[in-house]
Amino acid sequence: MxxxxxxxxxxxxxxxxxxxxxxxxxxxxxxxxxxxxxxxxxxxxxxxxxxxxxxxxxxxxxxxxxxxxxxxxxxxxxxxxxxxxxxxxxxxxxxxxxxxxxxxxxxxxxxxxxxPLHHQKIIAGLESLDLKNIKSRQEADKQLEKFIPEFGTRLFLMKNLARDKEGNFKLKMNLPVISQNIANVVAxxxxxxxxxxxxxxxxxxxxxxxxxxxxxxxxxxxxxxxxxxxxxxxxxxxxxxxxxxxxxxxxxxx
Incomplete structure (x- = not known):
């Protein structure tokens, strides 16, 4: 690759x-x-x-x-x-x-x-993001806060937010594969x-x-x-x- x-x-x-x-x-x-x-x-x-x-x-x-x-x-x-x-x-x-x-x-x-597996809350928070309807990073932060109370962690994660060709937010990371294979990272x-x-x-x-x-x-x-x-x-x-x-x-x- x-x-x-x-x-x-x-x-x-x-x-x-x-x-x-x-x-x-x-x-x-x-x-x-x-x-x-x-x-x-x-x-x-x-x-x-x-x-x-x-x-x-x-x-x-x-x-x-x-x-x-x-x-x-x-x-x-x-x-x-x-x-x-x-x-x-x-x-x-x-x-x-x-x-x-x-x-x-x-x-x-x-x-x-x-x-041990320990990233479940972060993954759940990222999966909860309504990327098609979020209009600002502030809205994304409010959604993530329900799962991730630490502001510094949320700020780090939100660096992955980018815009697609239609102007909607997207995540740079491949979240579905990360979620499905997270056990490989803690191995x-x-x-x-x-x-x-x-x-x-x-x-x-x-x-x-x-x-x-x-x-x-x-x-x-x-x-x-x-x-x-x-x-x-x-x-x-x-x-x-x-x-x-x-x-x-x-x-x-x-």
Missing amino acids: KLFFREISSEGQPLIIIHGLFGFSDNWVTFAKQLTDNYRVLLIDQRNHGNSPHSDIWDYEAMAEDLREFIEDLQLENPIIMGHSMGGKAAMEFAIRYPSMLEKLIVVDIAPKSY SISEGAHFMKPTLFIRGDQSDYILDSDFDLIEDIFSDVEIETVENAGHWIHADKPQELLNIVKDFID
């Missing part, structure tokens, strides 16, 4: 940043612009998200193959790959399948394990995985996505790994503590 991408800078070692579930490349533009002095920064939209094509197939194997095709098409050599949440798992899956195709791996606030990466190149895991201390009890699993799979914790940050570390995240990433990649 030919993924949509944004090239933030064109010089230096390639650095690919991969967004998480319900997101797209735009979420990471501000962060990426601070890495352009030394790196060719590329932000991708994963399948069924943003401006990338939609597909009925949606799992980490497919996402890893999309990333392989992207790297081969652009003839990227020794890229550093950084992924947040779902993007972190896609990056892990790619790294264990194609270890020779990257130099370093950065995983932001996700572990290689399986998780673990492939069993028997192992990756020996430098790897960095970053977690927020207020997030429960990477627990202390996950460290043994991470270290079993990633033999050359560092694990860093950002204080006063939740799951969206790049929004909560962007400078602290930037400092950790720069220290690792430089």
Whole structure:
């Protein structure tokens, strides 16, 4: 699949940043612009998200193959790959399948394990949107609020609202496929995985996505790994503590 991408800078070692579930490349533009002095920064939209094509197939194997095709098409050599949440798992899956195709791996606030399903309210809220009759983003926000009380989460989700050719609102993401296959996103990466190149895991201390009890699993799979914790940050570390995240990433990649 030919993924949509944004090239933030064109010089230096390639650095690919991969967004998480319900997101797209735009979420990471501000962060990426601070890495352009030394790196060719590329932000991708994963399948069924943003401006990338939609597909009925949606799992980490497919996402890893999309990333392989992207790297081969652009003839990227020794890229550093950084992924947040779902993007972190896609990056892990790619790294264990194609270890020779990257130099370093950065995983932001996700572990290689399986998780319980926990996106049902968000999906229900998005499915409840009366897109044909909504006239403004304010109306969409009021409808989402019935399911999602957190304003920041609603604001993040509403970035997916766009207009179709008739001027009606639509969602950029492929919500039906995401809803039907959400179990694939909370699944673990492939069993028997192992990756020996430098790897960095970053977690927020207020997030429960990477627990202390996950460290043994991470270290079993990633033999050359560092694990860093950002204080006063939740799951969206790049929004909560962007400078602290930037400092950790720069220290690792430089």
